[in-house]
Amino acid sequence: EAADKGGWSSFMAKEINEQPEAVANTVRGRIEGDHVVIPELEALGDDVLRGIDRIIIIACGTASYAGQVGAYAIEQWARIPVEVQLSHEFRYRDPVLSDRTMVISVSQSGETMDTLMAVKYAIERGVKTVSVCNTQSATIPRESDAAVYTHAGPEVAVASTKAFIAQITALYLIGLHLGRVRETLAPEDSAAAVAQFETLPEKVREAVETHDQIAQLAHWMADTRSVLFLGRHVGYPIALEGALKLKEIAYIHAEGFAAGELKHGPIALIDHGQPVFVLVPSPRTAPLMHSKIVSNIQEIRARGARVIAVVEKGDTSVLPYADDVIRLPLADALFEPLLQVVPLQWFALELSTAKGLDVDQPRNLAKSVTVE
Numbered sequence: 001e002a003a004d005k006g007g008w009s010s011f012m013a014k015e016i017n018e019q020p021e022a023v024a025n026t027v028r029g030r031i032e033g034d035h036v037v038i039p040e041l042e043a044l045g046d047d048v049l050r051g052i053d054r055i056i057i058i059a060c061g062t063a064s065y066a067g068q069v070g071a072y073a074i075e076q077w078a079r080i081p082v083e084v085q086l087s088h089e090f091r092y093r094d095p096v097l098s099d100r101t102m103v104i105s106v107s108q109s110g111e112t113m114d115t116l117m118a119v120k121y122a123i124e125r126g127v128k129t130v131s132v133c134n135t136q137s138a139t140i141p142r143e144s145d146a147a148v149y150t151h152a153g154p155e156v157a158v159a160s161t162k163a164f165i166a167q168i169t170a171l172y173l174i175g176l177h178l179g180r181v182r183e184t185l186a187p188e189d190s191a192a193a194v195a196q197f198e199t200l201p202e203k204v205r206e207a208v209e210t211h212d213q214i215a216q217l218a219h220w221m222a223d224t225r226s227v228l229f230l231g232r233h234v235g236y237p238i239a240l241e242g243a244l245k246l247k248e249i250a251y252i253h254a255e256g257f258a259a260g261e262l263k264h265g266p267i268a269l270i271d272h273g274q275p276v277f278v279l280v281p282s283p284r285t286a287p288l289m290h291s292k293i294v295s296n297i298q299e300i301r302a303r304g305a306r307v308i309a310v311v312e313k314g315d316t317s318v319l320p321y322a323d324d325v326i327r328l329p330l331a332d333a334l335f336e337p338l339l340q341v342v343p344l345q346w347f348a349l350e351l352s353t354a355k356g357l358d359v360d361q362p363r364n365l366a367k368s369v370t371v372e
């Protein structure tokens with residue numbers, strides 16, 4: 001088994017390290033010049049794609065957070081309203097569906113029963129279904145009208161890492177494909193996104209290299225009983241994912257919040273020494289959100305929080321208010337989640353290890369839940 005881990009201490013560590021390739025492999029073969037072309041979507045017919053007036057992304061767990069990130073990008077590029085619903089909630093709300101609705105399911109295993117049942121429900125109502133899946137020929141992609149596979153390679157650790165990054169990548173590619181076909185995506189925006197994808201694997205590699213700094217941090221924080229995560233826009237689902245990872249493998253109470261929501265309740269939780277990870281958007285590409293987040297940091301710091309700021313390199317604005325600063329490579333705002341999530345994955349792994357837990361096989365959880 002040690003050999004399968006490729007010298008890493010756990011499958012999760014190995015899989016975090018494989019994320020640059022997971023992104024590169026998912027993008028490969030889907031770019032033509034300055035455009036994204038996904039043959040599996042082309043097969044649905046451009047007229048069908050032009051007629052879609054609403055997208056519902058359905059998924060569970062980590063895949064649902066990938067869906068939340070992807071929703072921002074699809075809306076921005078394809079100008080279609082996108083909502084994300086948990087698979088197991090979807091059909092009980094008697095959803096409003098039509099033949100112009102597209103359901104995109106996101107599932108690493110392609111076997112999650114809750115998601116499969118939601119997909120079947122959608123098919124019965126004549127909705128077009130697209131599956132984003134990491135497992136070739138799994139049930140969900142077989143049932144769906146189109147399958148856009150992520151090529152992250154087999155994921156063994158229960159806590160999903162490289163599949164998550166590949167899911168966001170695939171959803172972005174879908175957004176770019178739809179934007180091109182629907183002519184809502186400016187050619188320069190398409191070219192800019194393609195350029196981001198070309199440099200992304202190297203940047204993810206740099207994010208993976210935050211490991212030693214994070215390991216140190218986790219070592220100091222081994223007794224922590226609760227951790228909060230704050231993010232805005234695409235950083236918000238990353239905050240949720242960072243919290244989920246800690247719950248899953250370190251059994252620590254953790255919550256993710258939209259930073260703007262802080263003052264509407266969660267700030268009451270801030271007490272002396274409360275650790276808070278803050279995902280700080282780029283001051284270059286998202287100046288307004290950046291300044292709002294810096295105010296949030298000041299507010300929680302004034303109330304005694306221990307602030308761990310995740311920033312892009314060169315952003316010194318938070319230095320006076322942060323206890324720890326994790327620096328990531330520069331990327332356009334929409335691409336930052338693919339970098340920000342990496343130190344949060346390491347943090348959960350290292351805290352789990354510091355507590356002497358089994359990182360790959362957390363209690364009570366299964367890699368794929370095949371019952372409803």
Ligand code: G6P
Nearest residue numbers: 061062063107108109112160366
């Ligand atoms: C389980 C796993 C999670 C995963 C979720 C969805 O609960 O423990 O890590 O995110 O299922 O799995 P899927 O295979 O559908 O992505």
